[in-house]
Amino acid sequence: MKGKIYYLFRIVKIGVKNLYLHKLRSFLTILGIVFGVASVIAMLAIGEGASYEAREKIKELGSQNIIIKSVKIPETRITQEATTFVGVYGLIEKDYEMIKTIPSVDFIVPTWEMKEDIRYMEKNIQGRIVCTYPEYKDVMNVITESGRFFSQIDFELFKPYAVIGASIKKNLFPTEDPIGKTITVRSYNFKVIGVAKEKGIVSGTTGFIAEDINFDVYIPFTTGRAYFGEFEISSKQGPIMRWERNWVKYHRFIVKVNDTDKILTTSAIIENILKTNHKKDDYEILVPLQLLIQAEHTKRIFNIVLGSIAAISLIVGGIGIMNIMLATVTERTREIGIRRAVGAKRKDIISQFLLETVILSSVGGFIGILLGILIPKLVTKFAGMTTVITWWSILLSFTISVGVGISFGIYPARKAAYLDPIQALRYE
Amino acid sequence: MSKVNDNFLIKMKGVKKIYDLGEVKVVALKNVNLFVKEKEHISIMGPSGSGKTTLLNIIGCLDKPTDGEYYLDGVDVKKLDDDHLSGIRNKKIGFVFQNYNLIPQLNVIENIGLPLIYRGIDEKEIIEKSKYYANLVGLGDRMYHRPTELSGGQQQRVAIARALVNEPVIILGDEPTGNLDTKTGKEIMEIFKKLNEMGRTIIIITHDVKVAEYGERIVKILDGEIIDER
Numbered sequence: 052m053k054g055k056i057y058y059l060f061r062i063v064k065i066g067v068k069n070l071y072l073h074k075l076r077s078f079l080t081i082l083g084i085v086f087g088v089a090s091v092i093a094m095l096a097i098g099e100g101a102s103y104e105a106r107e108k109i110k111e112l113g114s115q116n117i118i119i120k121s122v123k124i125p126e127t128r129i130t131q132e133a134t135t136f137v138g139v140y141g142l143i144e145k146d147y148e149m150i151k152t153i154p155s156v157d158f159i160v161p162t163w164e165m166k167e168d169i170r171y172m173e174k175n176i177q178g179r180i181v182c183t184y185p186e187y188k189d190v191m192n193v194i195t196e197s198g199r200f201f202s203q204i205d206f207e208l209f210k211p212y213a214v215i216g217a218s219i220k221k222n223l224f225p226t227e228d229p230i231g232k233t234i235t236v237r238s239y240n241f242k243v244i245g246v247a248k249e250k251g252i253v254s255g256t257t258g259f260i261a262e263d264i265n266f267d268v269y270i271p272f273t274t275g276r277a278y279f280g281e282f283e284i285s286s287k288q289g290p291i292m293r294w295e296r297n298w299v300k301y302h303r304f305i306v307k308v309n310d311t312d313k314i315l316t317t318s319a320i321i322e323n324i325l326k327t328n329h330k331k332d333d334y335e336i337l338v339p340l341q342l343l344i345q346a347e348h349t350k351r352i353f354n355i356v357l358g359s360i361a362a363i364s365l366i367v368g369g370i371g372i373m374n375i376m377l378a379t380v381t382e383r384t385r386e387i388g389i390r391r392a393v394g395a396k397r398k399d400i401i402s403q404f405l406l407e408t409v410i411l412s413s414v415g416g417f418i419g420i421l422l423g424i425l426i427p428k429l430v431t432k433f434a435g436m437t438t439v440i441t442w443w444s445i446l447l448s449f450t451i452s453v454g455v456g457i458s459f460g461i462y463p464a465r466k467a468a469y470l471d472p473i474q475a476l477r478y479e
Numbered sequence: 480m481s482k483v484n485d486n487f488l489i490k491m492k493g494v495k496k497i498y499d500l501g502e503v504k505v506v507a508l509k510n511v512n513l514f515v516k517e518k519e520h521i522s523i524m525g526p527s528g529s530g531k532t533t534l535l536n537i538i539g540c541l542d543k544p545t546d547g548e549y550y551l552d553g554v555d556v557k558k559l560d561d562d563h564l565s566g567i568r569n570k571k572i573g574f575v576f577q578n579y580n581l582i583p584q585l586n587v588i589e590n591i592g593l594p595l596i597y598r599g600i601d602e603k604e605i606i607e608k609s610k611y612y613a614n615l616v617g618l619g620d621r622m623y624h625r626p627t628e629l630s631g632g633q634q635q636r637v638a639i640a641r642a643l644v645n646e647p648v649i650i651l652g653d654e655p656t657g658n659l660d661t662k663t664g665k666e667i668m669e670i671f672k673k674l675n676e677m678g679r680t681i682i683i684i685t686h687d688v689k690v691a692e693y694g695e696r697i698v699k700i701l702d703g704e705i706i707d708e709r
Contacts, residue, residue, distance in 0.1 A: 396562050476580060
């Protein structure tokens, strides 16, 4: 046993020595494996990162929810005065009442929203005022870091309370505790009663909705309606300053379905209701679950494509190794003859050559891993994309590279072992 | 493996070797009978193409006879497979070649120790033995040199040390002085002579009469047959 370990140690030493003797050649030989492994890890990390973003975003929307949004379309203008447009668009009371009656709907949470400056003392930050119901907290999974969300009673009593997002807190109250402080929106004062926990910022790479909910301010729907009414007012840039006034009853409905299996049928029912209620396409239905399924599906296709490309590059790398090992066998024919003459068995020769290819491919695999970890980090740093390096991709690519080394090393090694020792000794 | 009850180290009877090259069959050995006792020093002489190298390869278990009987140290070589032949070469045979056949990447000590690594002996012991034999052939001060840094005579001494390190029953020399000048050749032959006096069995192929003269017995071979023995 001890002898065997020494023997293994010796052939490893000989192998390393031989490879080190031809540094440049060994280096060039492993490049194929290096890039193969690096590309597997990097591509999977980027793919995983993209789908991770998508999944996080979708999870944030709630997988049991259906989200219906009002969409402004340009033709909603109905009157044109000198400086004012007045339009109507979006979800209406009738939609709300009808969706509420669908049996599979647990409850429906409407919102009315506006982008507005939020002031505290001399500080000022633009945020999104979300006027909503107390249930919003549950359906959108808003967690209060300190204080609390507004209650049903606050809602019914038109309380001027506000729950602010983490980024609002950071900007307006960098050092103070915001609870109990008064913030101002337009000319109305609100008492801060809670701060929402920071949620992962999700960039727009996933292709749908890119909103930073950390800039949200939640206030009771009743209070909001009383203060701000139902008109959305925005300024229009142009030769003369114009104001656009849009009448919007609701901006969003968040519909919670009581059973995940019923989500798709419920969304179909909702779509029918909206189709009959709306002449124009001024709404949008988002089904997070469906998006999740789509994202998973896309990810799978992505992984298969990436996997095939990577597999091809690893095979090419393997062929490169085999090519060099065949050249090495020819070059070292005499040495093989000598070793056979002094008593090396065929399996000794096989293990020596196989070990060299395995060393080559593992070193290549190792460098590839380092490079494969580095590339996604650089991508994250310079392109701002989320990347997720998975352990299994490292393990997989390393295993494959060693496997490639073994499978492409067997042929040259066998060729070496089955040389006729007499011929090999005479080889010049 | 049956042990034959006589004191011959090598016992060859009617050994034939035919190389099948597809269209033509080349007869390298026609009918060779050779008996070698322990501690003998034998020279095999013959012109090139006479089959003397083939004979040496068969004696050294690098090759198997096509026909005939060959017992080495009581073992019927014909019945052995490749692994066993390797084992015999490793334990019972020491080869010394005309062109030294050292591995250029390895230093003197590593070249000498080469047969031992295929025995699974531990590193320390291999180095110890290799050093002992390096000293024995007079290369105590060249132990960490590469073959390319040595003269022909020194390289052949390394080869001899390598042939000794596994303590073989027989040492085979394939024109060991062929690449050396007369003076160095003589030095090498003196080493063989000394080894023989120390009790080693030695068989050397040569076409140099002076080298052959070192042997107690000279076997002459021509066209695959032994034509003279004295």
